Amino acid sequence: MTNPKCNICGGEDFFTDSGFFYCAECQTQSQDVREEVFEDYFLSQKGAVRTLKKQSHQLSSFSGSEGLTSWEIFNYIFKGLVDEVINLGASYQVKIVSIQLWTTYLYNLEVAFTSSKINRKPKLGLNFKPKDAEIVYGVKRKRIIKNSLIKPNAKKKTTLSSGSDSDCTTTSILSKRASARKAASAKKALVAAEYEKTLSTSEGESYSQDTSYQTLESLVTPSERSDSVKSQRIKLTKQAKAFLLEARENLKKIKKEKNKIEYRRKTLRKQSTNIDNLTLAKIVALLRLALIFCKANIYIGDILRWISEGHLSVNKCIHFIPKDVKIPEETYRVLDPNSITHSGQQITLMNLCAALDIVDFPIPDMPSLAKRYCVELQLPDDFANIIQSWISHTPKQLINIETKFESRTMAYIVILMKMIFSLDGISEYKLSELAESINRCNSLKKDDQHLFVWKNWAQYIECRKAVVSRFHQVTRQSVYKDLPGHNSDLFLEHYEKNIFTDYSEHMKLGSKEEWTNAVKRTLSKLDADKKIINEAIQFPHSLTPLFTYSKFLITEHPTKLSDQSRKILANDFTKTTVNFTHYLNNTIALNDNSIIDIQPQAGMANTFNLENFTDPKEIIEYITVNRKSVRVQLFTESFQNLEKESLKADDEELNLNEFLDIISDDSSDEEHEGDDDIDGTLLGDQEDTPLVHSLSSIKEKSSLPLYETRHCYWFCHKKIESNEDFNIFAANVFPSSFLWLLKECSRVVGVTIKDLYDEVMFLIIICLLRHQIAIKII
DNA sequence: ATTGTTAGAAACCATCCCAT
DNA sequence: ATGGGATGGTTTCTAACAAT
Numbered sequence: 001m002t003n004p005k006c007n008i009c010g011g012e013d014f015f016t017d018s019g020f021f022y023c024a025e026c027q028t029q030s031q032d033v034r035e036e037v038f039e040d041y042f043l044s045q046k047g048a049v050r051t052l053k054k055q056s057h058q059l060s061s062f063s064g065s066e067g068l069t070s071w072e073i074f075n076y077i078f079k080g081l082v083d084e085v086i087n088l089g090a091s092y093q094v095k096i097v098s099i100q101l102w103t104t105y106l107y108n109l110e111v112a113f114t115s116s117k118i119n120r121k122p123k124l125g126l127n128f129k130p131k132d133a134e135i136v137y138g139v140k141r142k143r144i145i146k147n148s149l150i151k152p153n154a155k156k157k158t159t160l161s162s163g164s165d166s167d168c169t170t171t172s173i174l175s176k177r178a179s180a181r182k183a184a185s186a187k188k189a190l191v192a193a194e195y196e197k198t199l200s201t202s203e204g205e206s207y208s209q210d211t212s213y214q215t216l217e218s219l220v221t222p223s224e225r226s227d228s229v230k231s232q233r234i235k236l237t238k239q240a241k242a243f244l245l246e247a248r249e250n251l252k253k254i255k256k257e258k259n260k261i262e263y264r265r266k267t268l269r270k271q272s273t274n275i276d277n278l279t280l281a282k283i284v285a286l287l288r289l290a291l292i293f294c295k296a297n298i299y300i301g302d303i304l305r306w307i308s309e310g311h312l313s314v315n316k317c318i319h320f321i322p323k324d325v326k327i328p329e330e331t332y333r334v335l336d337p338n339s340i341t342h343s344g345q346q347i348t349l350m351n352l353c354a355a356l357d358i359v360d361f362p363i364p365d366m367p368s369l370a371k372r373y374c375v376e377l378q379l380p381d382d383f384a385n386i387i388q389s390w391i392s393h394t395p396k397q398l399i400n401i402e403t404k405f406e407s408r409t410m411a412y413i414v415i416l417m418k419m420i421f422s423l424d425g426i427s428e429y430k431l432s433e434l435a436e437s438i439n440r441c442n443s444l445k446k447d448d449q450h451l452f453v454w455k456n457w458a459q460y461i462e463c464r465k466a467v468v469s470r471f472h473q474v475t476r477q478s479v480y481k482d483l484p485g486h487n488s489d490l491f492l493e494h495y496e497k498n499i500f501t502d503y504s505e506h507m508k509l510g511s512k513e514e515w516t517n518a519v520k521r522t523l524s525k526l527d528a529d530k531k532i533i534n535e536a537i538q539f540p541h542s543l544t545p546l547f548t549y550s551k552f553l554i555t556e557h558p559t560k561l562s563d564q565s566r567k568i569l570a571n572d573f574t575k576t577t578v579n580f581t582h583y584l585n586n587t588i589a590l591n592d593n594s595i596i597d598i599q600p601q602a603g604m605a606n607t608f609n610l611e612n613f614t615d616p617k618e619i620i621e622y623i624t625v626n627r628k629s630v631r632v633q634l635f636t637e638s639f640q641n642l643e644k645e646s647l648k649a650d651d652e653e654l655n656l657n658e659f660l661d662i663i664s665d666d667s668s669d670e671e672h673e674g675d676d677d678i679d680g681t682l683l684g685d686q687e688d689t690p691l692v693h694s695l696s697s698i699k700e701k702s703s704l705p706l707y708e709t710r711h712c713y714w715f716c717h718k719k720i721e722s723n724e725d726f727n728i729f730a731a732n733v734f735p736s737s738f739l740w741l742l743k744e745c746s747r748v749v750g751v752t753i754k755d756l757y758d759e760v761m762f763l764i765i766i767c768l769l770r771h772q773i774a775i776k777i778i
Numbered sequence: 779a780t781t782g783t784t785a786g787a788a789a790c791c792a793t794c795c796c797a798t
Numbered sequence: 799a800t801g802g803g804a805t806g807g808t809t810t811c812t813a814a815c816a817a818t
């Protein structure tokens with residue numbers, strides 16, 4: 001490689017600080033160098049990495065057979081993922097930002113880029129892999145495992161008695177596994193006397209005799225004379241040392257040997273999820289962080305979906321690593337992709353920011369995300385516009401790194417849907433009828449925009465799910481997870497391509513491989529007789545999966561769809577409008593001079609006003625969710641009015657509870673009035689309205705009610721900790737339409753309905769009430 | 779005094795290996 | 799072969815703190 005030159009002064013010497021490259025001459029930070037180094041770092045592994053990491057060390061005479069350290073393996077993977085995500089539409093900038101994050105992260109781990117002057121060896125964390133220790137410090141793996149920290153007295157005894165290398169007995173706190181096993185057996189053999197003995201010595205003046213303490217402090221690796229490579233001390237990171245020191249103090253206080261073992265086990269276990277412990281999940285979090293900094297319109301949900309669809313090969317990340325490299329089994333552990341989840345990524349992301357001292361970051365473009373969700377859900381354009389302007393009027397201080405942008409954005413959509421349609425299980429269907437009637441009339445006039453019909457839309461969404469999941473395994477899994485699948489072709493095809501990784505080269509056995517092969521054989525056999533119904537269809541990657549896939553199917557494979565589903569999917573709801581009030585105070589003149597009179601009505605939401613549940617305790621029993629009380633409130637005023645009133649009433653923030661009480665009092669009167677009227681008019685009208693497209697049915701002066709649902713907003717506020725409890729609560733309390741919408745929206749985002757509803761509550765309480773941000777609907 | 783938030787502990791899950 | 803241990807991860811509970 002040719003040495004990069006500084007743009008400013010042409011110097012060729014660079015030093016690193018905190019993962020950034022600076023020209024040695026003029027001290028300017030260099031982006032170019034960074035990039036080149038990145039390429040080298042990533043591409044010519046052997047040379048660049050080791051040079052950067054431990055340039056002048058004798059150990060650099062590695063041969064390929066030595067294997068790679070875990071960092072190098074993750075380096076390949078990270079590089080591979082970054083490339084893939086760029087292919088999927090992210091800007092090239094992601095690569096550059098990735099370098100910065102990666103180097104900073106490694107710097108934090110004290111692995112690389114720690115100093116420009118001295119070439120330090122990578123330090124090891126608590127959960128280091130024996131292979132890393134071997135490569136970097138020449139410590140034999142066996143040796144590490146043999147001399148384990150967890151091992152209690154049994155070990156001490158033997159080492160002490162063996163005498164000679166009592167002070168270089170080692171340790172790795174790390175090989176807990178083997179050691180604990182030994183500890184268990186040692187326990188039996190060992191006995192109380194032994195324990196008394198050590199106790200007395202350790203309580204005594206000198207700890208130096210206690211091997212475990214020594215290990216904690218000196219962390220020396222054994223020198224095996226027979227070794228050609230001179231073994232060295234293993235150096236641990238600051239955090240690791242601090243942890244060990246603390247553990248030492250705490251261990252002093254613990255009397256029983258059994259408890260000591262337990263303590264060691266527990267405290268070490270905690271370290272496994274530490275951000276310092278590099279795992280696949282953290283690589284994905286780094287990738288997401290890079291995307292945030294690049295303002296890419298790619299979010300956790302997209303990454304997870306792409307992973308499951310195979311566009312991001314996290315599931316088979318082994319392919320990123322050169323064929324001839326043998327991966328130690330311990331490293332395989334941390335390559336397990338199965339446990340990467342949305343909430344976990346969110347937490348990891350926050351931890352990562354904390355670890356890297358990231359406090360400032362660009363705010364994602366939530367309006368465009370909202371637009372995207374609206375496209376995916378095929379919501380009307382004017383609906384999307386309202387959402388976008390609403391979001392852009394939300395105060396920025398409500399957003400920080402902990403914000404779950406995706407859920408938050410979707411929460412706006414849920415709330416607005418609820419304001420318009422009330423979603424109490426009744427109003428939305430009444431509105432659908434009204435809309436259909438109006439549409440029927442308008443269809444004669446060409447230019448008029450059609451109204452959004454809730455129930456048709458719901459039908460469309462359901463149909464789309466069903467159709468796509470016939471051909472797309474991932475969709476099938478996410479949508480009909482609980483239903484038994486009956487398309488083994490689809491499953492096998494997906495499995496072959498995206499899930500199965502051949503571990504046999506790297507892993508001992510086994511059992512998993514045999515098992516999966518057996519299942520695959522069986523499945524293949526099942527289908528052998530049948531003729532193949534669906535050839536595998538390759539779907540394009542997309543940020544709006546269901547929308548894109550359904551369009552893809554319609555255009556590319558129309559013959560595979562039934563007429564009816566084609567018809568339903570042909571609907572275009574984005575061109576409809578939710579502007580019901582447009583028709584308010586208007587009458588629609590029909591061709592034959594008959595007239596539909598639209599009468600505004602009070603909202604219908606009171607039908608779900610929990611009259612049945614006025615006493616919170618009843619609810620608790622009813623929904624069998626225990627613990628805290630349920631607070632349910634009902635709104636019947638528009639938010640605009642709320643704002644004015646509350647501003648008038650008090651300059652300071654109004655107590656939320658009082659506020660709610662006032663409102664609900666006001667509400668009850670109005671509602672009841674409206675209720676009766678509505679039922680009367682509506683039923684009468686409904687009977688007369690045939691499904692057929694017929695004007696004659698609409699008599700002169702017939703009237704249709706228009707429900708101004710936004711004047712009548714309800715919500716339930718309940719703090720429920722666990723997902724399961726929340727599901728029970730939701731199933732019992734929420735109207736079915738609302739629950740359905742919640743489920744759909746949360747699926748689009750990729751979170752649980754509880755996560756989404758938490759954000760909905762946050763928006764309502766914090767944004768709307770406390771900050772008094774009114775939304776003007778329509 | 780009561781409530782809401784929060785970090786951290788504990789419980790739980792799935793996977794794999796090894797010693798028995 | 800089999801159960802127990804280690805591991806990385808997720809979810810739920812809890813106790814301490816903060817805010818009313």
